[in-house]
Amino acid sequence: MCGIVGYVGGKSVESVLISGLKKLEYRGYDSAGIAVIDGGELSVRKAVGKIAELEKLLHNQPLGGTSGIAHTRWATHGEPSVINAHPHCNKEQTIAVVHNGIFENYNRLKAELLDDGFVFTSDTDTEVAPHLVEKYLNEGFSVEEAFVRMLRRLEGQYAIAMVCEQAPDRIFFARRGSPLVVARGKEEFMIASDLPALVPLAHEAIFLADEEWGFISPKEVQILRLNGGLAERSWQVVSICEEDIEKGPYPHRMLKEIHEQPEVVERILSKRLDDTFIHFPEMQMGKEYLARIGRILIQACGTSLNAGMIGRMYLEQFAHTSAETDYSSEWRYRNPLASGDSLVIGISQSGETADTLAGLREAKAKFLRVLCFLNNVHSTMAREADAIVELMAGPEIGVASTKAFTAQVLSLLLFALYVGSIKWLIPANERRQILNEVRQVPEKMRRILVNQTVIQEIAEFLKNKNDTLFLGRTYNFPMALEGALKLKEVSYIHASGYAGGEFKHGPLALVSENVPVVIIAPQGEIRSKMISNLKEAQSRGGKIISIVTEGDDEIKKESHYAIEIPPCPESLSPLLVALPLQLLAYYTAVARGCDVDRPRNLAKSVTVE
Numbered sequence: 001m002c003g004i005v006g007y008v009g010g011k012s013v014e015s016v017l018i019s020g021l022k023k024l025e026y027r028g029y030d031s032a033g034i035a036v037i038d039g040g041e042l043s044v045r046k047a048v049g050k051i052a053e054l055e056k057l058l059h060n061q062p063l064g065g066t067s068g069i070a071h072t073r074w075a076t077h078g079e080p081s082v083i084n085a086h087p088h089c090n091k092e093q094t095i096a097v098v099h100n101g102i103f104e105n106y107n108r109l110k111a112e113l114l115d116d117g118f119v120f121t122s123d124t125d126t127e128v129a130p131h132l133v134e135k136y137l138n139e140g141f142s143v144e145e146a147f148v149r150m151l152r153r154l155e156g157q158y159a160i161a162m163v164c165e166q167a168p169d170r171i172f173f174a175r176r177g178s179p180l181v182v183a184r185g186k187e188e189f190m191i192a193s194d195l196p197a198l199v200p201l202a203h204e205a206i207f208l209a210d211e212e213w214g215f216i217s218p219k220e221v222q223i224l225r226l227n228g229g230l231a232e233r234s235w236q237v238v239s240i241c242e243e244d245i246e247k248g249p250y251p252h253r254m255l256k257e258i259h260e261q262p263e264v265v266e267r268i269l270s271k272r273l274d275d276t277f278i279h280f281p282e283m284q285m286g287k288e289y290l291a292r293i294g295r296i297l298i299q300a301c302g303t304s305l306n307a308g309m310i311g312r313m314y315l316e317q318f319a320h321t322s323a324e325t326d327y328s329s330e331w332r333y334r335n336p337l338a339s340g341d342s343l344v345i346g347i348s349q350s351g352e353t354a355d356t357l358a359g360l361r362e363a364k365a366k367f368l369r370v371l372c373f374l375n376n377v378h379s380t381m382a383r384e385a386d387a388i389v390e391l392m393a394g395p396e397i398g399v400a401s402t403k404a405f406t407a408q409v410l411s412l413l414l415f416a417l418y419v420g421s422i423k424w425l426i427p428a429n430e431r432r433q434i435l436n437e438v439r440q441v442p443e444k445m446r447r448i449l450v451n452q453t454v455i456q457e458i459a460e461f462l463k464n465k466n467d468t469l470f471l472g473r474t475y476n477f478p479m480a481l482e483g484a485l486k487l488k489e490v491s492y493i494h495a496s497g498y499a500g501g502e503f504k505h506g507p508l509a510l511v512s513e514n515v516p517v518v519i520i521a522p523q524g525e526i527r528s529k530m531i532s533n534l535k536e537a538q539s540r541g542g543k544i545i546s547i548v549t550e551g552d553d554e555i556k557k558e559s560h561y562a563i564e565i566p567p568c569p570e571s572l573s574p575l576l577v578a579l580p581l582q583l584l585a586y587y588t589a590v591a592r593g594c595d596v597d598r599p600r601n602l603a604k605s606v607t608v609e
Contacts, residue, residue, distance in 0.1 A: 002074050002086070002100040004180065005197050006161045006171045008067040008216050009188025014058060016190075017070035020197035021051050023245060023397075024072055029598050030080035032072045034058070035087040035096035037168045038065030042093055046085040050598075067218075069161045069171060071098035079123070088127045090134040091119050094165040097133075099126040100193055101178040104156035129160065143167040144215075147174075151213060151226060157354070161191055167215075174213035174226070179352045179379065182206045182214070182221055183238065189216035195238065195378075196245045196395055204235035207378040236378070244395045252596045254398035254490070258582050259449055262442035264393050264403045265575070268410055269442075271392060273435060278418045285371065285387045287422045294341035296323040297368075299331040299359040303401040303485060304347040304408060309478035310574050311345075311412030317571065318426060318434075319419040328355035332362040346372040347412075349396060349404040351379020360384055373411055375404050389415060398597050400489045402582050405482065409574055413438070437568060441575050444566040448579045452587070455580060458545055458561045459587035462493065465516060469507060469542075470497040471533050472520035475570060479520055479577045486585035490599050491592050500526070500533045511542040518584075519559070520577055523549040524570030534558055547580055 003024030007016045013036050021032055032054040033046035043063055047053040051072065071086035087096040103109070106125035109132065114120065118131045129150055136146035143166050151160075157177025164172070173180060173191050183190045183202035190198045195205060206223065212231050214223040223231040250256035272278055296315055298308040305327060312323040326334070328346070332355070338344070344363035348356045351374040360381060363370050372385040375393050382388050393407035417434065420426040462468065468487060472480035480497035487495040498507050511517060517537040521530035531554070534544055538558065546559040549567050556562040563584075565576040589596045 002193070003072040003197065004069070004098050004100055004159055004161050004191065004193045005071075006069040006173065006191040006216070007188065008169070008171055008190075008218050009185070010066060011188065013065050013068040014063045016201065017068055018051065018055060018058070020190075020192060021054070021070050021072050023197045023199070024192070024194060025051055025598060030073055031082070031085035032070070033085045033087050033098075034063065034068060034070040035089075035098075035163055036063045036065040036068035037163050037165065038063065040165060040168050042089070042096055042163065042165050044087055044089060044093065044096060046082050046087070048080055048082055048085065067163070067169065067171060069096065069098050069163055084122045084124050086126060088122060088124065088130055090130040092134075095130040095133050095162065096164075097126060097129040097160060097162045099129060099158055099160050101158035101176075102156045103128060103154050103158065105154070109153060129154075129162070133162065133164070137166065143170075143172070147172045148213065148226065159193060170215040170217045172213070172215045173208075175208045176210050177354070177357075177380070179350075180208045181378075182208060182216065182223065184221065184235070187218075189218075189221050191216060195240055196397065199238070199240050199245060200242050202238045205238050206233045206235060209383060210380070240395055245397055252398070252586070252590075254400055254402060254582075254586055254596050257396055257398050257403045258579065258586065260394070261403045261406050261579065262445040262449070264407050265410055265442045265445065268392050268407060268414075269439060272414050273439075278414050278421065278435075280389055280415070280418065282377075282390055283371070283387045285369075289369075290419050291423050292341055293321060293343045293419070295338065296321055296343050296345055297331070297336060297338060297363075298323060298325040298345045298347065299328045299356060300325070300347035301328050301353055301355050303405050303482060304349065304353075304356070306478045306482040306485065307405055307408035307412065308345070308347050309481070310409050310475055311347075311416065313475055314413050314416035314571070315419070318413075318416040319423065320425050321419065328353070328359040332359045338363075338366060338368055340367075342368055344368050344370045346370060346381060346385065347408055348372065348379075348381055349375045349391070349393075349401055351376040351381040357381055357384070373408055375407065399599055399602050400486055400582075400585070400596075402578075406575055406578050409578070410438075410441075413571075434569070437572055441568070441572060444568060444576055445579060447566055448576060452583055454561060454563055455583045456587050458563070458584060459591045461543075461561070462491075462516065462584075462588045463591040465493060465514065467510065467515045468493055468495040468518065469510060469515060469537075470495060470518045470520070471500045471503055471530070472497070473500040473526040473529055474524070475574050476520040476522070476577060479574050479581065480518075482578070483518060483520070483581035483584070486582055487588060489602060490585050490589035490596050491594055492600070493588065493592075500530055503533050504536060508536060508540065511537050511540040513541040513543065516543045516545055519544060519546045519555075521546055521548055521552075521555055522565060522570065522573045522577065523552065523567060524573070526570075531555065531558075547577055
């Protein structure tokens with residue numbers, strides 16, 4: 001969702017905040033703004049569009065000062081416009097607020113404030129915040145008291161930062177439901193929605209918990225609980241470096257992150273495997289408990305759900321455990337039936353996904369244990385889950401998830417093998433054989449990444465198409481869903497993924513010479529079934545793009561285009577199939593002139609329902 005940055009220190013606040021906003025642009029990009037207190041006076045600059053538009057404005061109307069807040073917006077209330085852009089101020093322009101989240105009771109608060117004579121200029125829910133603070137200041141409360149009283153009136157979730165002329169050396173902040181991090185560097189303090197915004201200035205950080213608020217000033221930071229008292233928090237060393245979040249030699253972060261996948265797999269294997277067993281030292285769930293699990297409920301959103309669907313098959317095959325998957329947004333409302341031997345798994349790159357987090361809380365309300373697979377171990381889900389599995393994908397900045405997806409699939413595979421082993425369902429020699437195949441995955445990934453010429457040719461073919469179908473079966477049915485999702489996300493081509501067996505039960509009607517069909521058909525027991533799908537599409541004039549195992553000349557001859565992957569067991573094929581599907585979406589988006597790293601209408605972390 002939206003991105004927040006705040007800074008107090010000796011550097012140029014304008015430069016620090018703009019740099020931070022650029023690193024958060026993946027969180028929101030329809031407008032941006034900055035508020036700075038200089039010489040005791042508040043100044044605000046706002047612009048519609050990307051950060052570059054705000055930079056142009058600041059070039060003509062620069063700001064001084066050494067403390068301020070900034071925001072990049074992804075609209076929830078009100079269209080993108082200068083008026084609706086953050087920061088939002090009171091009428092006298094003495095208080096400025098930036099906000100990520102939704103104030104669910106803003107209509108009621110706005111009506112109350114209008115009755116009191118306050119004037120509103122925007123269509124946003126955020127504008128109630130500075131007016132509430134002004135109301136309480138007018139009633140004689142201090143800035144700190146006014147800020148807390150405002151927070152206590154708000155319903156919904158938020159991350160908030162505020163500057164006020166009455167406390168010119170402080171930036172106030174609070175969180176409930178939306179992420180916010182406080183950091184310190186060399187004689188400077190910062191806040192942000194996400195830690196990458198503060199690299200390389202931040203040396204240590206504190207990840208705020210819900211219902212915490214406080215302020216930063218040139219000399220200190222205070223963190224308090226909304227219900228009273230100091231929050232005793234310890235600083236953590238910031239391990240992210242600028243290299244992790246920059247594009248490097250690649251034209252886009254998405255392409256960089258696609259190419260990082262072999263290293264991600266190697267990192268996970270080096271941490272998880274030894275000569276004798278699989279290890280999850282951070283998981284903190286006893287083997288006795290895991291061995292008793294009779295049912296696993298996986299809930300996630302988007303790409304994470306597609307990974308969960310593959311994980312469900314791993315759990316059934318290797319752990320002989322009943323498993324099911326559902327959209328988090330639906331799971332939490334359908335009153336799922338579960339007993340004491342059920343485990344709920346949540347999967348999220350950010351650990352802040354609103355629907356998945358709500359599903360986690362619904363599970364805990366039913367006294368079910370929750371295990372989360374997370375890339376961000378400092379997230380809300382990491383704090384609230386009973387146990388976590390760290391994905392170890394490293395910072396993923398591109399909006400379309402790539403390396404986090406393969407980290408999720410691999411981690412779910414290793415978890416299923418782990419559970420199967422402690423249940424004594426997988427003989428040691430069979431486990432070793434599977435893991436030997438897994439260890440070959442990084443090198444096979446590199447073979448795919450070396451030759452992308454055919455994928456670029458297919459992208460040129462696809463760039464003028466309006467629709468595309470993706471077909472797969474068993475482990476590659478979720479890959480058909482994921483391939484379609486990636487193409488939609490970054491190239492804006494309508495795409496649908498289907499289980500191959502369902503093709504003739506309706507989707508076949510869509511096939512024509514203008515609707516290409518991507519057939520995912522690596523070697524395996526269902527390959528012959530996928531050939532039948534190919535023939536069905538081909539006979540209706542469909543242009544076939546196939547993903548096949550190297551040397552599969554039969555399918556290649558029947559295809560207009562074919563992408564080869566190295567041979568591997570069918571259960572591991574999603575780890576290899578992912579790369580050509582991601583590259584196909586990437587190159588098609590580039591051919592269409594799309595903003596690959598910041599696709600329209602989308603944000604990296606969806607922190608509101």
